Amino acid sequence: MASVIAADNPGAAVLLMGNEAVARGAIEAGIGVASAYPGSPTSEILPAIADVSGERDIYVEWSTNEKVALEVAAASSFAGIRSLAVMKQNGLNVALDFLVNLNMTGIGEGGMVVFVSDDPGAMTSGNEQDSRMAAKWFDNPLLEPENAHEAKEMVAWAFEFSESVNLPVIVRGVTRLCYTRGNVVLGDLPAGMRKKARFSDVWDMYNPTKSKFTATPSPVAHRLLHEKFEKAREILENAPFNRYSGPDNPELLIIATGVSAAYSAEAVDVLHLKERVGLLKMGALWPLPKKTILQWLSRTKNVLFVEEMDAFMEGSVMELWAGAGLHDGGIRFHGKCSGHFPPCNEQGADLVIKALTDILKIEHQLIDADYKREAAEYMRLVPNRPINMCAGCPHRATYWAIKNAIALDGRNGFVCGDIGCYAMGFGPPGFFQARTMHAMGSGTGVANGFGHLGRFGFDQPVIALSGDSTFYHAALPALVNAVYNRSNFTLLILDNGATAMTGFQPHPGTGVLATGEPAPVVDMEALCRATGAEVMVCDPFNLTETTQAILTMMKKNAGVRVIIMRHLCQLVKVKRKIAPRYSMRVEPEKCIGESCGCDRLCTRVFGCPGLMWDSRAGKAMIDEAICVGCGLCADVCPAGAIRKEEVH
Amino acid sequence: MSGTKRGSRNLLEDVLKAGLCTGCGACVTGCPYMAIHEGRIVVLDRCTIEDGDCWRHCPRTPTDVSGFSEKTQGVPFDFLEPGAIIAVEMVRSVDAAVREKGQDGGVVTALLAFALDEGMIDSVVCSKKDAGGAPHGFVARTARELLECAGSSYEAAFTLEAFRKIPAGNADRLAVVGVGCQMEALAKMKAAAPVNGGNPQNVQLTVGLFCGWALRSDIFRPLLEEICDTSRIVKFDIPHSPGTSFDVYTKDAGKISIPLDDIRPAINPACQYCWDMTAEFADISAGSAGSSFHGWNTVITRTPRGAGLMKRAVAAGIIEIQPLPESRMTKLKASALNRKKNALRNLARKSGTREDLGYISGLPAGLVDALLKD
Numbered sequence A: 001m002a003s004v005i006a007a008d009n010p011g012a013a014v015l016l017m018g019n020e021a022v023a024r025g026a027i028e029a030g031i032g033v034a035s036a037y038p039g040s041p042t043s044e045i046l047p048a049i050a051d052v053s054g055e056r057d058i059y060v061e062w063s064t065n066e067k068v069a070l071e072v073a074a075a076s077s078f079a080g081i082r083s084l085a086v087m088k089q090n091g092l093n094v095a096l097d098f099l100v101n102l103n104m105t106g107i108g109e110g111g112m113v114v115f116v117s118d119d120p121g122a123m124t125s126g127n128e129q130d131s132r133m134a135a136k137w138f139d140n141p142l143l144e145p146e147n148a149h150e151a152k153e154m155v156a157w158a159f160e161f162s163e164s165v166n167l168p169v170i171v172r173g174v175t176r177l178c179y180t181r182g183n184v185v186l187g188d189l190p191a192g193m194r195k196k197a198r199f200s201d202v203w204d205m206y207n208p209t210k211s212k213f214t215a216t217p218s219p220v221a222h223r224l225l226h227e228k229f230e231k232a233r234e235i236l237e238n239a240p241f242n243r244y245s246g247p248d249n250p251e252l253l254i255i256a257t258g259v260s261a262a263y264s265a266e267a268v269d270v271l272h273l274k275e276r277v278g279l280l281k282m283g284a285l286w287p288l289p290k291k292t293i294l295q296w297l298s299r300t301k302n303v304l305f306v307e308e309m310d311a312f313m314e315g316s317v318m319e320l321w322a323g324a325g326l327h328d329g330g331i332r333f334h335g336k337c338s339g340h341f342p343p344c345n346e347q348g349a350d351l352v353i354k355a356l357t358d359i360l361k362i363e364h365q366l367i368d369a370d371y372k373r374e375a376a377e378y379m380r381l382v383p384n385r386p387i388n389m390c391a392g393c394p395h396r397a398t399y400w401a402i403k404n405a406i407a408l409d410g411r412n413g414f415v416c417g418d419i420g421c422y423a424m425g426f427g428p429p430g431f432f433q434a435r436t437m438h439a440m441g442s443g444t445g446v447a448n449g450f451g452h453l454g455r456f457g458f459d460q461p462v463i464a465l466s467g468d469s470t471f472y473h474a475a476l477p478a479l480v481n482a483v484y485n486r487s488n489f490t491l492l493i494l495d496n497g498a499t500a501m502t503g504f505q506p507h508p509g510t511g512v513l514a515t516g517e518p519a520p521v522v523d524m525e526a527l528c529r530a531t532g533a534e535v536m537v538c539d540p541f542n543l544t545e546t547t548q549a550i551l552t553m554m555k556k557n558a559g560v561r562v563i564i565m566r567h568l569c570q571l572v573k574v575k576r577k578i579a580p581r582y583s584m585r586v587e588p589e590k591c592i593g594e595s596c597g598c599d600r601l602c603t604r605v606f607g608c609p610g611l612m613w614d615s616r617a618g619k620a621m622i623d624e625a626i627c628v629g630c631g632l633c634a635d636v637c638p639a640g641a642i643r644k645e646e647v648h
Numbered sequence B: 001m002s003g004t005k006r007g008s009r010n011l012l013e014d015v016l017k018a019g020l021c022t023g024c025g026a027c028v029t030g031c032p033y034m035a036i037h038e039g040r041i042v043v044l045d046r047c048t049i050e051d052g053d054c055w056r057h058c059p060r061t062p063t064d065v066s067g068f069s070e071k072t073q074g075v076p077f078d079f080l081e082p083g084a085i086i087a088v089e090m091v092r093s094v095d096a097a098v099r100e101k102g103q104d105g106g107v108v109t110a111l112l113a114f115a116l117d118e119g120m121i122d123s124v125v126c127s128k129k130d131a132g133g134a135p136h137g138f139v140a141r142t143a144r145e146l147l148e149c150a151g152s153s154y155e156a157a158f159t160l161e162a163f164r165k166i167p168a169g170n171a172d173r174l175a176v177v178g179v180g181c182q183m184e185a186l187a188k189m190k191a192a193a194p195v196n197g198g199n200p201q202n203v204q205l206t207v208g209l210f211c212g213w214a215l216r217s218d219i220f221r222p223l224l225e226e227i228c229d230t231s232r233i234v235k236f237d238i239p240h241s242p243g244t245s246f247d248v249y250t251k252d253a254g255k256i257s258i259p260l261d262d263i264r265p266a267i268n269p270a271c272q273y274c275w276d277m278t279a280e281f282a283d284i285s286a287g288s289a290g291s292s293f294h295g296w297n298t299v300i301t302r303t304p305r306g307a308g309l310m311k312r313a314v315a316a317g318i319i320e321i322q323p324l325p326e327s328r329m330t331k332l333k334a335s336a337l338n339r340k341k342n343a344l345r346n347l348a349r350k351s352g353t354r355e356d357l358g359y360i361s362g363l364p365a366g367l368v369d370a371l372l373k374d
Ligand SMILES: Cc1cc2nc3c(=O)[nH]c(=O)nc-3n(C[C@H](O)[C@H](O)[C@H](O)COP(=O)(O)OP(=O)(O)OC[C@H]3O[C@@H](n4cnc5c(N)ncnc54)[C@H](O)[C@@H]3O)c2cc1C
Pocket: B101, B102, B103, B104, B105, B106, B107, B108, B109, B110, B126, B127, B128, B135, B149, B150, B151, B152, B153, B154, B155, B156, B157, B159, B177, B178, B179, B209, B210, B211, B212, B213, B214, B215, B286, B287, B288, B289, B290, B297
């Protein structure tokens, strides 16, 4: 069945997830290239485009990291073909070094959109950040959609905008936008032949930025950038994404960006404040459309800013107001500055309601008592699911071996963790082993540094972790650095055959492209060997052998040692319909449970969700619905009570 | 009898981290939270049991020594004497082949082989040296296997690990060979059987070894590897004269003597807190200290059970006996008492007060002060 993303049915309203709407917008704009590195909450955009890449003639790729993704997309724009690069907030940081040069050089004749999603509340991330700050920091146009439909419209529009100002355009999403479904009215699909890609060979004296993509001489390029920026501002003054609704002279003006506009509208509605409060919904944010904003500021005495994460609009508008010399206007500003919104976590209509009742001194019972009681009752029905690795997850096996190896080694060794499912290793699923975690590849980078502290008396063995995809993304330079600079640590590459955390996207080691077509395998083992590191490969499910291998490598205490922990992600096994290996059961007579000699090792410490503790019987049980028959717990049970039988 | 109820968390703090672990091997078997690695007990993870076997049986958790003596030896405890004594004699194996393989007079091996032979016991928990000469707990079921275990290793052998590995329900009647701390742990197991593994009720005979100290493998092994090919080691010895060398016998190089002082850094620091030179909680204890001649053991027969075995072994022509000269006896007693004083002194220094002697409790009031007055 053809994907709805590419349905040629203009005017039809379809239900799309925000991420799909972004994909659709890019397709309507006729992009030729889409590139991304997987990262929730944006991971679904590229696959949606990949699904129709054949019929729409679009080149898609999972790049090894976001900087490369951005570079791949930029080349296409340089050659006149529209391009989309997609990343999450952390990815933008990786790509920034290219982006801060790209806006200086311009993007050529093919429009370019960089879709970046932030993750307020860090629901799928290790950090919280407001990516919009980047736009202000290095002068890059910025848009922020309110809902799925606007996301589609805005992305499509952004390509033209990009071309008219010769700059990449950042479209900022948030998790709520990316993962919420909404009605999207489809537009026209591009028709006719795609234009030929061509990198201009003409040295245009009068318009060098169109044919030359270097930012030198920088002062000139920087001046040109600011000229383009003023042009961009003019365009945004009239962009269709900034709208006002409310009285002509509102008692209070809400300035809300992106999804916050929807929360704000809801709050105004709930409090019946349409006659008193105005809402300036902003989607075209940067360069700041000064005229539009000043026009509304001059009509009110109270402003409330509502936006996800930092005080981006709030600060910018206050600067504008101060600079415009309108102080006598006597406006009171509210938002993060007044403490009505926290500078972190997700916001919502509730917070807006609270702010409005406080500022306008109105009574409102936020949640009535009955509702509260009912909600609490429902909450009781929701099972408490602590974060955990899946049943059958090879990371649990690896961490078990690491934990035991570190204890046996006895020199207070520790783990420098990294980004991926195995980041959970800081808590119970990884037996509290991961002790540092920052950016992609940082486990290896930080381990590099520890490896040189021996001269200051540091004598603890260091283990760095890297996922397979993370390895290609950013750990490889750190590994090369480590070998070159003669650092001292053991790197464990957790090769589970997929970018598991974000949805099993392929990577250079998997032999598969974003489109599902076969690809050459970039041999991780050979790559590591080529650096000069000592390399071995283990299956973490052989617990004893793996523990011994880690121990041996730790003990070497010189140079860089690499162990590739190779075992397929359990969910990939399920996707590939690989049948469970064992059928598992607990023999209750043998289970010694809470007594000395076990103390519920399997359910209390090992913690595979496929095991349950029957507190009434005082015995462990297999949860048939969750157990995937990996057999690992049978090797962990000290009483031989967990039996595994090979399934034929 | 044993004092407090605790678990592995306390074992970690109060014994392992406190530098008191002797390497007896009592705690580790049957516990998934502990392991032996390179001569150390390692705690692998957090156990929440608050009344654990590990704590109950460790010889370095609070022990009411006089209570134990009465229970295991059937006689009141006299801290000033080297345990219960029926006889102290010089003894050796009649069989020259056993003497040759044995450490001193081969008495331990000879007696146990005899006990197996006459059917007093079915198997012996002892210690066997691996290809590199490192000791491990082992269960010998035949005289031949026993002979393979003859000869001392001076490293802590964790022998009781093997004892605890014998499944509950196994009906073998057992003898256990070990140094003082191991006899103490075994006595604790007899007082309160382990929850899983090890059958102290089946122990028919305990043979103690005199012990001055044991070595820590993690320090001793690298030293040893420097001086010889450890796979060629035949025997270790610390000859009484001149009393300053540690001898390693190898297949190719014969005897290699190392100054004892070079070995001392590898002595388990925990041994300075040990009061029990002659393995007082055994049925029979054997050493060489005190004996007049090379190739003879000094043997203390402590219990009627031990005495009966000695008597039958002499009658069967397995061992031969000479009286121990009075002067030697005096010397043996003096060094055993000296050991106790040292242990008390070191424990008092560790805690900072004579009121707190760490794991030792139950000593008569005034005794400690009297012993430590000089
Ligand atoms: C660590 C250690 C320190 C000792 N220190 C002294 C001392 O200071 N003064 C003294 O007079 N005697 C000491 N001995 C005892 C002495 O070495 C002999 O074991 C004893 O004299 C018996 O001699 P044998 O010829 O009858 O032994 P054998 O017939 O050779 O039998 C020795 C038995 O000891 C067991 N064994 C060997 N190594 C160990 C070990 N590390 N731990 C537990 N069991 C082991 C063997 O399994 C064997 O069954 C020590 C023994 C050990 C193990």
